[in-house]
Amino acid sequence: SQQGEEDPQALSIQEGENATMNCSYKTSINNLQWYRQNSGRGLVHLILIRSNEREKHSGRLRVTLDTSKKSSSLLITASRAADTASYFCATVRWGGANSKLTFGKGITLSVRP
Amino acid sequence: DAGVTQSPTHLIKTRGQQVTLRCSPKSGHDTVSWYQQALGQGPQFIFQYYEEEERQRGNFPDRFSGHQFPNYSSELNVNALLLGDSALYLCASSFSGGYQPQHFGDGTRLSIL
Numbered sequence: 001s002q003q004g005e006e007d008p009q010a011l012s013i014q015e016g017e018n019a020t021m022n023c024s025y026k027t028s029i030n031n032l033q034w035y036r037q038n039s040g041r042g043l044v045h046l047i048l049i050r051s052n053e054r055e056k057h058s059g060r061l062r063v064t065l066d067t068s069k070k071s072s073s074l075l076i077t078a079s080r081a082a083d084t085a086s087y088f089c090a091t092v093r094w095g096g097a098n099s100k101l102t103f104g105k106g107i108t109l110s111v112r113p
Numbered sequence: 114d115a116g117v118t119q120s121p122t123h124l125i126k127t128r129g130q131q132v133t134l135r136c137s138p139k140s141g142h143d144t145v146s147w148y149q150q151a152l153g154q155g156p157q158f159i160f161q162y163y164e165e166e167e168r169q170r171g172n173f174p175d176r177f178s179g180h181q182f183p184n185y186s187s188e189l190n191v192n193a194l195l196l197g198d199s200a201l202y203l204c205a206s207s208f209s210g211g212y213q214p215q216h217f218g219d220g221t222r223l224s225i226l
Contacts (some may be wrong), residue, residue: 033214042117042203042217043156088155097214098144098207100169103155 005104006089012110019076021107023089024069030092032065033101034074037086046074046087048097079111115140117206117218125224126194134189134221138206144168145187146215147179148203156203162187163209191223199225 007022025032031050035043049056049065049072056063062075076083086108090101118137126132138145144163148156158171162181176192185206191198201222205215 035217040201040219040222042219043205045214045216048214090155097212098146098209100146100158100161100171101148101156101205101215102158103148105153105155 006087006107008107009105010108010110012112013079014112015079015081017079019079019083019109019111021074021076021087021089021109023072023074023104025072025089025091025102025104026070027091027093029067030094030099031097032063032072033090033092033097034061034063034072035088035090035103037088037106039085043088076109079109081111081113083109084111085109117142117204117216119202119204119218119221121221122219123222123224125226127226128194128196130194131190131192132194132223134191134202134204134223136187136189136204136206136218138185138187138204139216142206142208142216143185144207144209145181145185146205146207147187147189148205149173150201150203150220152200159189194225196225199223 034046146161147159150156160170201220203220207215
């Protein structure tokens with residue numbers, strides 16, 4: 001069963017705009033991770049945030065975590081056509097960063113040139 | 114430095130047959146996890162292998178079994194294939210020490226006729 005639910009399910013924006021994607025989950029977690037998947041390919045790890053952290057940045061990515069609301073958001077700034085992909089949030093309930101990942105259904109992001 | 118490699122890339126089988134999928138982890142990684150991703154869904158955790166033993170298992174029937182070899186490579190075996198087993202099977206590797214995320218291969222696309 002899937003732990004997380006991403007919102008919206010699909011997002012279409014113009015190149016240069018910011019993209020915000022949300023994720024909600026159901027149980028307590030050790031950490032939450034965001035992955036990107038290009039069509040027909042494997043998943044690429046984007047960023048990890050631990051349960052005791054509230055915000056992290058990596059390049060054009062900013063992720064926040066609110067454990068009281070069991071939710072996270074991923075912000076991609078100054079989007080590019082190459083950011084077109086599916087994005088998944090995944091939670092780890094117990095263990096470290098490499099433990100069992102429970103994924104949501106994903107968000108399809110389209111960035112128009 | 115090669116990443117996670119999976120073989121074959123595509124496979125077509127018929128109901129009732131058996132299949133073996135293979136995964137070579139990224140250099141330096143000692144832990145291998147397998148995920149099943151149905152079309153339009155997020156990946157679902159099947160199991161994880163470490164030190165040649167199954168360390169964690171998801172909600173999959175016994176028809177799904179695995180193995181890890183001394184060189185850390187891994188196999189996923191599925192017996193008595195069902196139409197519902199059609200999916201992208203993803204292998205992910207990681208290092209057990211430290212707090213590092215999993216790296217995914219590009220998957221094996223399995224189609225059941």
